[in-house]
Amino acid sequence: MSEGVDEAGWDVEPGDEIEPVVQAVARLLRVCREAAGLTVAELAEALGYGEDMIRKIERGARIPRPEFLDRADTLLRARGHLRAFMEDMRRARYPKKVRDLADLEERAVEMLLYGSHNIHGLLQTPEYARALFGMRQPALSEDVMERETAARMARKAVFDRDPAPTLSFVQEQVTLERPYGGKMVLRRQLEHLLEVAQLRNVTLQIMPTRQEENAGASGLVEVLKFADGTAIGRSDGAFNGRPVSNPKDLRILELRYGMIRAQALTPRASQKFIEQALGRL
Incomplete structure (x- = not known):
């Protein structure tokens, strides 16, 4: 081609x-x-x-x-x-599922995002995202990989919004250690995390593997809050992974996320942790 x-x-x-x-x-x-x-x-x-x-x-x-x-x-x-x-x-040009997600993220005034398997999509570099898509099975075509990667990068426009949304990320330590795409890709990804962590509207925390208690043991947790007071959330370990929007279910997800954030390293300690991870590469 x-x-x-x-x-x-x-x-x-x-x-x-x-x-x-x-x-x-x-x-x-x-x-x-x-x-x-x-x-x-x-x-x-x-x-x-x-x-x-x-x-x-x-x-x-x-x-x-x-x-x-x-x-x-x-x-x-x-x-x-x-x-x-x-x-x-x-x-x-972006897949429908990505357009729907991007629409929600574009409307959100606050996002609570916990990732336990990979670096969250909003935090990924193009090289890291492409490495993830490259590992899909059955294998994706080059055309689909390019389209998916471009769509994921387009979602990062949330960082340029004015007024900016409040973004809280908690990442498991292991997501900082998997060398998807090779060490250079991981190095650039960690450097990018440090750059994003400097933004005033972003809080980035790391959940250390040594932590004996982890409210995120069931997997991913995401809550997006909107200006009209409504919200939508989902979790791998609740409601069969389906998106929920009623206040009762959202309270459960917010409680879970609050515990995860409390158990993780502080933002300052998390930045130091990422710097140390970079030093070991």
């Missing part, structure tokens, strides 16, 4: 709710191309993409990147009609 083809976009997931929008973009691109008097081959050459890729986009089988629409709009003199879909395509 050439670099240009790879940058054109990702395949549409059958049945995705965004499919009708992708189809509308496909029809518009074809109309604009024909109005400009260009063949598919001529458009492909002018934009630097493969002819087959342009055909897939015009069939609605491929989600074009926003950058593609921007260039095509200029070349075809579409007067901004193609550019009008750039934000839709920016969201459409």
Whole structure:
């Protein structure tokens, strides 16, 4: 796969709710191309993409990147009609499950996040995330791996929000020690954790393996709180792992998270712990 083809976009997931929008973009691109008097081959050459890729986009089988629409709009003199879909395509290129999660994270004013197996997705570097996707079985294609990694990185926009949400992370010690992707990937990941820990709206704590009591022994705990007073949460060890939003169930998750945070190292001690882990690499 050439670099240009790879940058054109990702395949549409059958049945995705965004499919009708992708189809509308496909029809518009074809109309604009024909109005400009260009063949598919001529458009492909002018934009630097493969002819087959342009055909897939015009069939609605491929989600074009926003950058593609921007260039095509200029070349075809579409007067901004193609550019009008750039934000839709920016969201459409990510899997539906990721879009739903990103929507929740974008609305949240406070997040309580405990990870026991891997570094939490919002804290991951691109290299670390790609290493995780690379270990999936059955193996993911390069196209899917790129799409999943890009989607995970897009979620990190929560750190740039203004006003910023309050973020509390607790990570098990073992997640800082697994060298997924190799030692250099782990080193950069730990360095990134130290960078994030400096943010005023972020609290990062480590649960040491030596801790004899751990309220997080049942696994992941996440609670997202919203400005209207509502919240949603989930835990591997409660409610069969299903998301919950009623106050009674949320109190249970908040109690569990509160105990986890109390049992973990303090934020300052946690930063020192990460620095020491870096020194051992």
